[in-house]
Amino acid sequence: MSNRVTVLSLLVEELREGRIKVVDLTQPLSPDTPVIDLPPQFAPSPPLTIEKISEYDDAGPAWYWNTLHLGEHTGTHFDAPVHWITGRDLANNTTDTIPAHKFVGPACVIDVSQEVAQYEDFLLTREHVLAWEGEHGKIQPGSWLLLRTDWSKRTAAKEFLNAHEDGPHSPGFHKDCVEFLARERDVLGVGVETVGTDAGQAGGFDPPFPAHTIMHGSGKFGLASLNNLDQLPATGAVVIAAPLKIVNGSGSPLRVLALVPAG
Numbered sequence: 001m002s003n004r005v006t007v008l009s010l011l012v013e014e015l016r017e018g019r020i021k022v023v024d025l026t027q028p029l030s031p032d033t034p035v036i037d038l039p040p041q042f043a044p045s046p047p048l049t050i051e052k053i054s055e056y057d058d059a060g061p062a063w064y065w066n067t068l069h070l071g072e073h074t075g076t077h078f079d080a081p082v083h084w085i086t087g088r089d090l091a092n093n094t095t096d097t098i099p100a101h102k103f104v105g106p107a108c109v110i111d112v113s114q115e116v117a118q119y120e121d122f123l124l125t126r127e128h129v130l131a132w133e134g135e136h137g138k139i140q141p142g143s144w145l146l147l148r149t150d151w152s153k154r155t156a157a158k159e160f161l162n163a164h165e166d167g168p169h170s171p172g173f174h175k176d177c178v179e180f181l182a183r184e185r186d187v188l189g190v191g192v193e194t195v196g197t198d199a200g201q202a203g204g205f206d207p208p209f210p211a212h213t214i215m216h217g218s219g220k221f222g223l224a225s226l227n228n229l230d231q232l233p234a235t236g237a238v239v240i241a242a243p244l245k246i247v248n249g250s251g252s253p254l255r256v257l258a259l260v261p262a263g
């Protein structure tokens with residue numbers, strides 16, 4: 001029994017031999033981490049603040065530790081269905097009640113970095129997804145749909161949030177596309193490199209914030225502010241994204257990892 005070759009014993013060997021790599025999809029978390037800028041009539045999410053408790057000093061002679069103050073949706077973070085009004089009455093819609101098996105799943109990575117370089121308000125359509133499927137195969141139920149835009153290469157907060165006079169500009173999804181992904185592909189959720197799963201201008205869409213509205217209304221999740229999506233294959237990576245078990249939490253910062261076959 002203990003010497004049996006299983007997928008897990010093979011996984012351990014492949015990791016040790018470097019045939020499977022662990023790619024960190026997480027943005028560094030600090031007081032400089034950009035936080036979403038909502039219109040002024042809405043309450044803002046604060047930036048992260050860190051306060052030292054002790055650092056090998058009178059307050060704690062042999063230990064160093066800090067207190068964090070931050071919004072649930074800060075930096076690389078997970079959106080739970082309860083985050084949106086459309087998901088408020090669903091079962092298991094909070095960070096503490098989502099079944100843990102949903103925190104491990106395959107990734108489909110759609111690369112639209114060329115399009116986004118030309119047009120910062122680029123929106124993914126159902127037709128883009130169907131074209132991707134023509135090349136890579138149908139999206140299997142329970143997959144993350146990760147949108148590679150290279151937006152994470154904008155490491156300065158100003159360029160990352162990209163606020164113009166008429167509000168923020170960044171890529172996202174058409175309403176029809178998220179409806180297709182949720183209803184016809186039964187994805188786990190969508191993951192993006194931008195500050196939120198909706199496009200910068202999505203507050204003015206019909207419905208407003210369609211990715212949040214439709215994904216969370218369908219019990220699906222979101223991952224925002226991802227990094228290193230350019231290191232993932234179109235298919236074949238496995239994503240581990242487990243939010244903190246905050247009771248009644250609407251989301252949480254988290255470390256997102258991808259297991260990827262080595263080149």
Ligand code: 23J
Nearest residue numbers: 036073079195196197198209
């Ligand atoms: C609240 C209102 C609008 C948006 C968001 C939060 C997010 O993007 C988020 O982090 O969930 S668009």
Ligand code: MN
Nearest residue numbers: 073079224251
């Ligand atoms: Mn969020």
